[in-house]
Amino acid sequence: MTAEELLAIAESERQAKQQLKYCVHVCSSTGCASSNSEAVAAALQQHVKEAGLQQAVQVNMVGCMGLCALGPLVEIEQVQVQGGAPPTTVLYQSVTPADAPEIVSGLVSGQAVQRLRLETDDPFFTRQTKVVLAQAGRIDPERLEDYVADRGYQAVFKALTDMTPAEVIEEVTKSGLRGRGGGGYPTGLKWNTVAKVQSDQKYLICNADEGDPGAFMDRSILESNPHLVIEGMIIGAYAVGASKGYVYVRAEYPLAVKRMKQAIRQAERAGFLGQNICGADFSFNVEIRLGAGAFVCGEETALMASIEGRRGTPRPRPPYPAASGLWGKPTLINNVETFANVPGIILDGGEAYARVGTEKSKGTKIFALTGKINHTGLIEVPMGVTLREIIYEIGGGIPDGRKFKAVQTGGPSGGCIPEQFLDTPVDYESLSALGSIMGSGGMIVIDDSSSMIDVAKYFMEFSKEESCGKCVPCRVGTAQMYDLLCKFSAGQATEFDLRLLEDLCDLVKNTSLCGLGQTAPNPVISTLKYFRDEYLAKIKKPEEAFGVASTQAEHPIEEASQ
Amino acid sequence: MSAQDKPRFATLWLDGCSGCHMSFLDMDEWLLDLAGQVEVVYSPLVDAKEFPDNVDITLIEGAVASREDIEKLLKIRARTKTLIAFGDCAVTANVPSMRNPFGLEAVMKQVYLDSNAIQPQVPTVTVPELLDRVVPVHRIVKVDVYIPGCPPSAATIKSVVSELLAGKKPDVMALTRFGA
Amino acid sequence: MSPVPITAEPVKTFKIDGQDVSARETESILQAARAHNIDIPTLCHLEGLSSTGACRLCMVEIKGSNKLLPACVTRVQEGIEVVTNSERLVKYRRMIMELIFSERNHVxxxxxxxxxxxxxxxxxxxxxxxxxxxxxxxxxxxxxxxxxxxxxxxxxxxxxxxxxxxxxxxxxxxxxxxxxxxxxxxxxxxxxxxxxxxxxxxxxxxxxxxxxxxxxxxxxxxxxxxxxxxxxxxxxxxxxxxxx
CATH class of the missing domain: 3.30.70.20 (Alpha-Beta Plaits)
Incomplete structure (x- = not known):
């Protein structure tokens, strides 16, 4: 495909759309699909047909619009507007197939269905800054043309025809983009390292093994806009000199897998993947590899072992993947959201990108808001926004009149953040200073009905179940910590158990082989730091814990520390 | 040295095979020295019914397997200055703990019901209630010195006890190991 | 006796526990330490097999870094100062042994x-x-x-x-x-x-x-x-x- 052909497709898509009066967007992402959005779309389609409106109204399946709690969401976009006024949109919530006739007759009369209407001037919508998710919920993720019509693949053309690989890396470096998988490693630096290594073969991997409980950012991107990720991967491959790419996605994401597969086929047919892409001397192919449900395979060395067909366990680093990755070859591995940021950086420039965010954390970040919060869903905010803004304004606060207690960021690898730090700006450094991490973007809100010991226990059970079992501190340490937390939860713990627990946190954090183990104690460490009283309240005197009558003990009845 | 000035010495036998006490007796003629240095106030080897107050050193053989064991330990800990886990059963729960993976119920059923055709019943009268899991002594009370070994050799026991009587802290792991 | 055979391979000189040592650049800190009779405990490592860094007993400190490194898979480097026996390492090693013993039925x-x-x-x-x-x-x-x-x-x-x-x-x-x-x-x-x-x-x-x-x-x-x-x-x- 040439640049002219690309622009021609974009133009014809625009013209075709101008023939319409309304575009009806029905969310087809996993959240809304699970509340029957497919039937809603079918019913709308049916009634549009019955009303003879096929020429004027198009019903599209689109990706995630964000407010998953109120799905299925349907957006009515008014394409032709009388008197040159800007096009308007109306958003409907919790739509059922039975609402279809009313919605369609509203299109005829020009009257919105008020009872279904969701106000889009709510802070949930107005306080977000959508960069990566700009097209999510607006384009049909199963149509390449939809993506192309909205500047899609122009960044690939720009990079491959106007820029050298070094210039691409320079632009990414300038943008200040950092790894969105949680580590926050500067993307430009990583690309540069891989680019500098001499090798006959290099690989690129898109890490889509999102596994934190309550996190669905990557799934939503893949479901809503797979071509954006592919475009980012092509640019990355060009920059570092990789000819083969893999998307490692968990098999539990069937819709994301289906759409990604479809998008790869479309991109191949259009010549964005394959030999001599865009006429340049650059070839790149992408394959999908399905994860079989191990959280640890999100760790890059375990992920690569899994792609190679071996048991998914991590190995010590160095060597880092940049030097010796997949099959021992230099490998660039980035997260879905990181790649999804790249096309925008290439099109609009790194400097423009860096205008959003804080000094050290640039751009936006997608979060999955879950737990005890009114607006459960997917949001994108500029780095530096405070937790309070996210939870109380965008998130709509805590339901059922309950009180906020803490927010867990970074899932099982992160920590809880209590109320006194709600005004902390969300960026990599601030969150780690509080003992949590940015993580990949899961944000679980906890209200005052929850015990923080139970929260820590929940995450420890997760880490224990997901430990690969290779290194001793993680394999046995997480099991012992989980047992100790159960004792606290049951009110059977002693002072000595508290000391054992704290010692184990220290050991597992500092001696585990990979990130899973090194971060597994974080939920315990942070709850011990901010909610120590809850632990102390559960401690029993040993004779109570052993269920025997209290004795006239003169010596402390507990074990020595060594 | 009069009896009042001598350190008060005791030994206790919980869930174990008494091998550690046998090894203690293997100290042979040094036992006479020891008898001169300490006053033995309680032991399965002497005829004292009640564990006394103000004991300086207590050697505990055996793992903790019953509720009675816990009660004994709590009482003895309160009345002892230096409490010693004596032998692998006291230190690790050792052989008595080999029933732990199966659970108490399964073990009782196997021993008293399935393999006793004449009068199958689980004893409940006049015997102490067993714990579901056998645990080492330090899971119940603070232990001051650990002497691993199955059993610890007479030389090890002699060395540790004489160091303690001399007011020193013995380097036990230079003398013995688990299973020794 | 020099533990480093005469070879074309570059040699690195550095310190282990204050002692000046040298090793071929492809050797691990563990190999270098053992060649100089400095004991670092291991359980998963066995000379002749690949190293996996799994038991974590051989963790050592490198002065100037807070991160602990497994000696069996960490290559020697010029000028580093390796500490094999700090109070922290001794404590961690003992805890790792306790965890191993607690895991299964070692009688x-x-x-x-x-x-x-x-x-x-x-x-x-x-x-x-x-x-x-x-x-x-x-x-x-x-x-x-x-x-x-x-x-x-x-x-x-x-x-x-x-x-x-x-x-x-x-x-x-x-x-x-x-x-x-x-x-x-x-x-x-x-x-x-x-x-x-x-x-x-x-x-x-x-x-x-x-x-x-x-x-x-x-x-x-x-x-x-x-x-x-x-x-x-x-x-x-x-x-x-x-x-x-």
């Missing part, structure tokens, strides 16, 4: 390798006189289906030496690991009884590299089973010589 008194066991001797060397963590006491099997050997999973510490020696030296790859986390288990073939394995060559290398009594020869009574390791460096050196 030295009734073990076939009592007195010849690396787990036992390492515990003694590190002064681990008791285990503070509750014993997990899992219920695990013994597979005695093989005519010559048996595996008692109660004594396995998942060091994977058997897996590596079978794969890398015998190249039969009978052994592997299944399950994950605390539920991990070494298996023969696809978790079939060892005696029914179609790939096992009955060479016994796995038995001899096993650091504990998990793998043993049948017919040996308690404390009788001593492991023979001389074959490993010999086979490795012969193989290297053949490749050259």
């Amino acid at each position: 030295c008194a009734v073990c076939v390798v009592n007195g010849h066991c690396e787990l036992q001797s390492t515990a003694q060397k590190l002064g681990m006189d008791h285990v503070r963590y509750p014993y997990l006491n899992p219920q695990l099997d013994v597979d005695a289906s093989h005519e010559r050997f048996a595996i008692d999973h109660n004594r396995c510490i998942l060091c994977t030496r058997c897996v590596r020696v079978c794969d890398e030296i015998e190249t039969a790859h009978t052994w592997d690991v299944m399950g994950r986390g605390i539920g991990s288990k070494v298996i023969t073939d696809f978790n079939q009884p060892w005696g029914e394995s179609e790939t096992c060559t009955r060479c016994g290398k796995c038995v001899n590299v096993c650091p504990t009594g998990a793998l043993f020869e049948k017919g040996k009574s308690v404390a009788e089973m001593a492991k023979q390791r001389q074959f490993l460096p010999y086979l490795v050196s012969r193989r290297e010589a053949m490749i050259e």
Whole structure:
């Protein structure tokens, strides 16, 4: 495909759309699909047909619009507007197939269905800054043309025809983009390292093994806009000199897998993947590899072992993947959201990108808001926004009149953040200073009905179940910590158990082989730091814990520390 | 040295095979020295019914397997200055703990019901209630010195006890190991 | 005596516990330390097999860095100052030993390798006189289906030496690991009884590299089973010589 052909497709898509009066967007992402959005779309389609409106109204399946709690969401976009006024949109919530006739007759009369209407001037919508998710919920993720019509693949053309690989890396470096998988490693630096290594073969991997409980950012991107990720991967491959790419996605994401597969086929047919892409001397192919449900395979060395067909366990680093990755070859591995940021950086420039965010954390970040919060869903905010803004304004606060207690960021690898730090700006450094991490973007809100010991226990059970079992501190340490937390939860713990627990946190954090183990104690460490009283309240005197009558003990009845 | 000035010495036998006490007796003629240095106030080897107050050193053989064991330990800990886990059963729960993976119920059923055709019943009268899991002594009370070994050799026991009587802290792991 | 043979390979000089040492640049900190008679405890590592960095006993400090590094897989570097025995490392090593002992059912008194066991001797060397963590006491099997050997999973510490020696030296790859986390288990073939394995060559290398009594020869009574390791460096050196 040439640049002219690309622009021609974009133009014809625009013209075709101008023939319409309304575009009806029905969310087809996993959240809304699970509340029957497919039937809603079918019913709308049916009634549009019955009303003879096929020429004027198009019903599209689109990706995630964000407010998953109120799905299925349907957006009515008014394409032709009388008197040159800007096009308007109306958003409907919790739509059922039975609402279809009313919605369609509203299109005829020009009257919105008020009872279904969701106000889009709510802070949930107005306080977000959508960069990566700009097209999510607006384009049909199963149509390449939809993506192309909205500047899609122009960044690939720009990079491959106007820029050298070094210039691409320079632009990414300038943008200040950092790894969105949680580590926050500067993307430009990583690309540069891989680019500098001499090798006959290099690989690129898109890490889509999102596994934190309550996190669905990557799934939503893949479901809503797979071509954006592919475009980012092509640019990355060009920059570092990789000819083969893999998307490692968990098999539990069937819709994301289906759409990604479809998008790869479309991109191949259009010549964005394959030999001599865009006429340049650059070839790149992408394959999908399905994860079989191990959280640890999100760790890059375990992920690569899994792609190679071996048991998914991590190995010590160095060597880092940049030097010796997949099959021992230099490998660039980035997260879905990181790649999804790249096309925008290439099109609009790194400097423009860096205008959003804080000094050290640039751009936006997608979060999955879950737990005890009114607006459960997917949001994108500029780095530096405070937790309070996210939870109380965008998130709509805590339901059922309950009180906020803490927010867990970074899932099982992160920590809880209590109320006194709600005004902390969300960026990599601030969150780690509080003992949590940015993580990949899961944000679980906890209200005052929850015990923080139970929260820590929940995450420890997760880490224990997901430990690969290779290194001793993680394999046995997480099991012992989980047992100790159960004792606290049951009110059977002693002072000595508290000391054992704290010692184990220290050991597992500092001696585990990979990130899973090194971060597994974080939920315990942070709850011990901010909610120590809850632990102390559960401690029993040993004779109570052993269920025997209290004795006239003169010596402390507990074990020595060594 | 009069009896009042001598350190008060005791030994206790919980869930174990008494091998550690046998090894203690293997100290042979040094036992006479020891008898001169300490006053033995309680032991399965002497005829004292009640564990006394103000004991300086207590050697505990055996793992903790019953509720009675816990009660004994709590009482003895309160009345002892230096409490010693004596032998692998006291230190690790050792052989008595080999029933732990199966659970108490399964073990009782196997021993008293399935393999006793004449009068199958689980004893409940006049015997102490067993714990579901056998645990080492330090899971119940603070232990001051650990002497691993199955059993610890007479030389090890002699060395540790004489160091303690001399007011020193013995380097036990230079003398013995688990299973020794 | 210089432990560094005359070779074209560049040599690095650095310090271990204040002592000036040198090693070939491809050597690990562990190899360099052992060549200079500096003891760093290990359980998963065995000279002649690949290193996995799994047991974490050989963690050392490098001055100027807060991060601990496994000596078995960390290459030597010019000018570094390695600390093998800080208070923190001693504490961590002891805790790791306690965790290993707490994981399965290690009853030295009734073990076939009592007195010849690396787990036992390492515990003694590190002064681990008791285990503070509750014993997990899992219920695990013994597979005695093989005519010559048996595996008692109660004594396995998942060091994977058997897996590596079978794969890398015998190249039969009978052994592997299944399950994950605390539920991990070494298996023969696809978790079939060892005696029914179609790939096992009955060479016994796995038995001899096993650091504990998990793998043993049948017919040996308690404390009788001593492991023979001389074959490993010999086979490795012969193989290297053949490749050259």
